[in-house]
Amino acid sequence: MKPNLQQYAKVTGETVIDHLLQLAEPLKGLKVVHVNSTRMGGGVAEILNKLVPLMRDLGIDAHWEVIEGDDTFFQCTKSFHNGLQGNVVEIPKSTLKAYEATNEKNAEKLCPILQDADIVFIHDPQPAPLLHLCSNRRGKWVWRCHIDVSRPYRPVWKYLRNFVTDYDASIFSLADFAQLMPHPQYLIAPSIDPLSDKNLELGEEELNAVYSRFGIDPERPLVVQVSRFDRFKDPVGVIHAYRLARKFVPDLQLVLAGGEATDDPEAKIVLNDVYDAANDDKDITILLLPSDAHRTINALQRAADVVIQKSIKEGFGLTVTEALWKGKPVIGGNVGGIQLQIVNHHTGFLVDTPEGAALRIRYLFYNREQLAIMGEKAHRFVLENFLITRHLREYLTLMLDILEGSRERIDLK
Ligand code: UDP
Numbered sequence: 001m002k003p004n005l006q007q008y009a010k011v012t013g014e015t016v017i018d019h020l021l022q023l024a025e026p027l028k029g030l031k032v033v034h035v036n037s038t039r040m041g042g043g044v045a046e047i048l049n050k051l052v053p054l055m056r057d058l059g060i061d062a063h064w065e066v067i068e069g070d071d072t073f074f075q076c077t078k079s080f081h082n083g084l085q086g087n088v089v090e091i092p093k094s095t096l097k098a099y100e101a102t103n104e105k106n107a108e109k110l111c112p113i114l115q116d117a118d119i120v121f122i123h124d125p126q127p128a129p130l131l132h133l134c135s136n137r138r139g140k141w142v143w144r145c146h147i148d149v150s151r152p153y154r155p156v157w158k159y160l161r162n163f164v165t166d167y168d169a170s171i172f173s174l175a176d177f178a179q180l181m182p183h184p185q186y187l188i189a190p191s192i193d194p195l196s197d198k199n200l201e202l203g204e205e206e207l208n209a210v211y212s213r214f215g216i217d218p219e220r221p222l223v224v225q226v227s228r229f230d231r232f233k234d235p236v237g238v239i240h241a242y243r244l245a246r247k248f249v250p251d252l253q254l255v256l257a258g259g260e261a262t263d264d265p266e267a268k269i270v271l272n273d274v275y276d277a278a279n280d281d282k283d284i285t286i287l288l289l290p291s292d293a294h295r296t297i298n299a300l301q302r303a304a305d306v307v308i309q310k311s312i313k314e315g316f317g318l319t320v321t322e323a324l325w326k327g328k329p330v331i332g333g334n335v336g337g338i339q340l341q342i343v344n345h346h347t348g349f350l351v352d353t354p355e356g357a358a359l360r361i362r363y364l365f366y367n368r369e370q371l372a373i374m375g376e377k378a379h380r381f382v383l384e385n386f387l388i389t390r391h392l393r394e395y396l397t398l399m400l401d402i403l404e405g406s407r408e409r410i411d412l413k
Contacts, residue, residue: 310332
């Protein structure tokens with residue numbers, strides 16, 4: 001189902017929707033084109049799937065184009081991705097040439113569409129060279145970078161920088177993710193969709209089904225972490241914290257839910273370590289879920305008393321947003337976007353060690369009234385800051401600013 005603006009009024013209230021309508025008024029009829037490299041899979045496609053129809057609902061002539069490439073192209077951009085996140089990667093010159101040639105080929109088809117757009121959003125490095133290839137462009141071009149490029153492998157950034165510095169502006173998810181560039185930079189944090197299967201309200205029956213399916217006792221305290229089995233998510237640290245906390249909360253249960261076994265050898269090693277650490281403890285449930293198990297994850301997050309996300313390195317941490325939205329205090333690693341979402345002692349606790357996490361678990365189960373108090377604050381915090389409607393509002397504000405920023409005053413109706 002395509003999102004429809006009015007459906008969100010039930011969640012956010014009419015004022016938020018009125019505000020969006022008002023902001024969009026001067027942007028009506030504007031041609032806006034987003035370009036990325038995939039229509040399905042991954043966070044960028046997920047967000048464009050929502051944002052583009054919502055922009056159209058607001059009267060903006062919004063479009064979404066996808067560039068095409070072969071295996072060499074995507075291997076190259078995967079190396080960029082790793083290099084931008086700091087890994088040492090060697091990319092042969094011929095592969096870089098293939099990257100540029102693929103963009104040239106895409107430009108033949110896309111430039112006629114892009115050059116008469118009022119605003120073009122180019123997402124991530126894959127289509128970045130299109131700017132220089134569309135020489136007759138008339139609108140503003142914005143590079144939307146979803147990756148943390150603050151500590152890149154220098155040769156990769158040195159190469160890619162040439163394609164992105166000439167944009168009119170760039171957008172990063174967090175200040176910590178950005179690189180200095182000679183144009184205005186905007187910060188737009190990610191968001192969740194309250195109406196998606198992952199986040200919508202669930203009935204009692206669906207929760208009960210999850211309790212019985214996974215053998216969880218609804219009468220006993222439950223801590224849940226939902227994460228890929230990845231070292232940076234520290235699932236073994238979570239088990240360590242659970243064991244320490246069990247000394248004080250003897251009937252505590254733990255669920256670690258992650259993706260099905262993949263071909264990723266690193267994930268297999270982490271999963272083996274997790275099984276070793278769990279040591280057949282019947283109160284630890286390790287779940288390998290299919291990638292479309294959104295309602296199951298939703299139910300597990302709702303079934304939890306406390307959600308944990310003990311990452312030692314993190315991008316934004318959407319699992320934290322999802323849990324806070326469900327009114328759960330989150331005990332999260334003191335890193336990346338988790339720091340933006342956990343207001344220490346209010347929406348949850350920031351921790352640096354398994355011992356710290358265990359102390360906070362103990363605190364919450366010894367002061368159960370705090371579960372509800374902090375949970376309420378957590379939900380409100382997401383309502384005000386991390387829903388798709390805020391994401392849309394910031395895009396609209398950015399568009400107004402970039403088109404009319406030279407004027408001293410922008411009149412909204
Ligand atoms: N997720 C999922 N299945 C899993 C693990 C995670 O659907 O087995 C979802 C999770 O609910 C969240 C996203 O994948 O929406 C993970 O985003 P996050 O920013 O927390 O971490 P990332 O995996 O991108 O590092």
